[in-house]
Amino acid sequence: MTVDRGTRPTRRAVPSTRTPGEQLATAVPGEVGDTARPVPAATVARLAVYLRVLTTLLGEGRGVVSSEELAAAAGVNSAKLRKDLSHIGSSGVRGVGYDVSRLTAEVEATLGLTRPHAVALVGVGNLGHALAGYGGFAQRGFPVAALFDVDPALVGTEIDGVEVEHAAEIPRVCAERGVTIGVVATPAAAAQEVCDHLVAAGVRSILNFAPTVLAVPAGVEVRKVDLAVEMQVLSFHVARRHGSVPAAGHAPATPGTTATTPREAVTR
Amino acid sequence: MTVDRGTRPTRRAVPSTRTPGEQLATAVPGEVGDTARPVPAATVARLAVYLRVLTTLLGEGRGVVSSEELAAAAGVNSAKLRKDLSHIGSSGVRGVGYDVSRLTAEVEATLGLTRPHAVALVGVGNLGHALAGYGGFAQRGFPVAALFDVDPALVGTEIDGVEVEHAAEIPRVCAERGVTIGVVATPAAAAQEVCDHLVAAGVRSILNFAPTVLAVPAGVEVRKVDLAVEMQVLSFHVARRHGSVPAAGHAPATPGTTATTPREAVTR
DNA sequence: ACTTGTGAATTCGTTCACAGCA
DNA sequence: TGCTGTGAACGAATTCACAAGT
Numbered sequence A, B: 001m002t003v004d005r006g007t008r009p010t011r012r013a014v015p016s017t018r019t020p021g022e023q024l025a026t027a028v029p030g031e032v033g034d035t036a037r038p039v040p041a042a043t044v045a046r047l048a049v050y051l052r053v054l055t056t057l058l059g060e061g062r063g064v065v066s067s068e069e070l071a072a073a074a075g076v077n078s079a080k081l082r083k084d085l086s087h088i089g090s091s092g093v094r095g096v097g098y099d100v101s102r103l104t105a106e107v108e109a110t111l112g113l114t115r116p117h118a119v120a121l122v123g124v125g126n127l128g129h130a131l132a133g134y135g136g137f138a139q140r141g142f143p144v145a146a147l148f149d150v151d152p153a154l155v156g157t158e159i160d161g162v163e164v165e166h167a168a169e170i171p172r173v174c175a176e177r178g179v180t181i182g183v184v185a186t187p188a189a190a191a192q193e194v195c196d197h198l199v200a201a202g203v204r205s206i207l208n209f210a211p212t213v214l215a216v217p218a219g220v221e222v223r224k225v226d227l228a229v230e231m232q233v234l235s236f237h238v239a240r241r242h243g244s245v246p247a248a249g250h251a252p253a254t255p256g257t258t259a260t261t262p263r264e265a266v267t268r
Numbered sequence C: 001a002c003t004t005g006t007g008a009a010t011t012c013g014t015t016c017a018c019a020g021c022a
Numbered sequence D: 001t002g003c004t005g006t007g008a009a010c011g012a013a014t015t016c017a018c019a020a021g022t
Helices: A042-059 A067-074 A079-089 A100-110 A126-133 A169-178 A189-202 A228-243 B042-059 B069-073 B078-087 B102-112 B126-133 B167-177 B188-200 B227-243
Strands: A119-124 A143-148 A162-166 A177-185 A207-208 A220-225 B119-122 B143-147 B161-167 B181-184 B204-206 B220-222
Touching: A042 A067, A042 A079, A042 A100, A042 B078, A042 B227, A067 A079, A100 A220, A100 B220, A119 A126, A119 A189, A126 A143, A126 B126, A143 A169, A162 A169, A169 A177, A169 A189, A169 B119, A177 A189, A177 A228, A177 B069, A177 B227, A189 A207, A220 B227, A228 B042, A228 B181, A228 B204, A228 B220, B042 B069, B042 B078, B042 B204, B069 B078, B119 B126, B119 B188, B126 B143, B188 B204, B188 B227
Parallel strands: A119 A143, A119 A177, A143 A162, A177 A207, A207 A220, B119 B143, B119 B181, B143 B161, B181 B204, B204 B220
Antiparallel strands: none
């Protein structure tokens, strides 16, 4: 059934079908006290993207940037970008654009990046080891303050100057070093237990690489990065392509299809 | 059933001038074909999660499972799960539940997992190396068919039985081995070029780990995994906690809050 | 003239609640 | 008595389009 309930909306533009989406994440709070919740959740994820672009621009000495340009570089549409920025109480200058350094500072402040966040990484296996060695963390304000594992062969070794300690030490070490973010890179079977320890140690934000849904008490934020899921979503699209469309010739520019089609990438 | 989608606008104009874009997209516009293909995008990502749970259940010999149980294990609410399954034309049995093995097969079919998808991984640095060694890929039907890098020190080496070849070989090798999915794990500066090569080689699905927005032609699907973004989103939540709300210990079960899943996790 | 900021329209996604069937 | 499947209410996110500054 379609439709037509009461009011008749006005329809004017062509029904453009574009599919946006993102797996979005968690909803931000709400919760009790009700401190008005600005910053719409989906916006938060994009702010991080804008920040990267801004940093690049800053490095290039750009003084101001328009929403159009910034949006293109971030791969989003400009109206969305402006709305996003409006949520953080931004202030660009009409007719001109945004001051790059000021906007950078505002975004950083919103994301809570004005001070570093100590990170504890649990599970120094294949992936965990790579993450520990990945400079990106420390570089962007997330110093790896502790590493844990249960494997006796790993405990005691050092990665990038940080010693691997036994997972049993999580509570003590995390408390001592003021860890605020935990990264779980253990096998699925161990993830929940590790998560429980982190939570007990006061960690309220967790990035989970283990292929499991973690159960956590309210107030703890979990973000999940699941490679298998990503691959399977791509698989879906590969399969989708064979689904229909008798491949009549091949249209190069099939509108409405999948793709990310910005005009130009940021870097390079 | 019978959703009659009344007015079918049929065909839209090409969004010529500006193409906004984003990642993830699905819901295929149906094009002109007949069978409108639903599967709402957001649903696709969750199907992969359900699949993992189903696989576990299958391994435990469970014959049937209710939407309530499956949903709990997957960390979603049961109504959502049922709606998701309805999109893939599922059929559970009222009063009973879903047949585990049948549902597993249906989900796999929908995700296009009935046959393996050859993967090419470009960038065998820190992260790339870990990904290459990560058994999860091959295990779940995504055999790593090729590895590439530009570093002479890496080219020629072997990881898990697969030789690292020079990135210049991407076109030839990908075509030869029927690669359908590309994984970009290079530094940001090289990502776009690598992406272009993959696309030229016919790869239409790309998983991007590089911190850059990739520009691709329509028809190519890009999914992005950005660690910095994940960390920064968590940072936002850490900061949020200090913003206000004296964090007095409060009600445990506040629905709609931050957390992922109260209740119980799948494993363990 | 140009670009931001934003109300309003629209689309997309989630949740409710119940009819329908084993 | 369950539990599924789904219309319909609801809510979140996106896009439009234009008024408001500069």
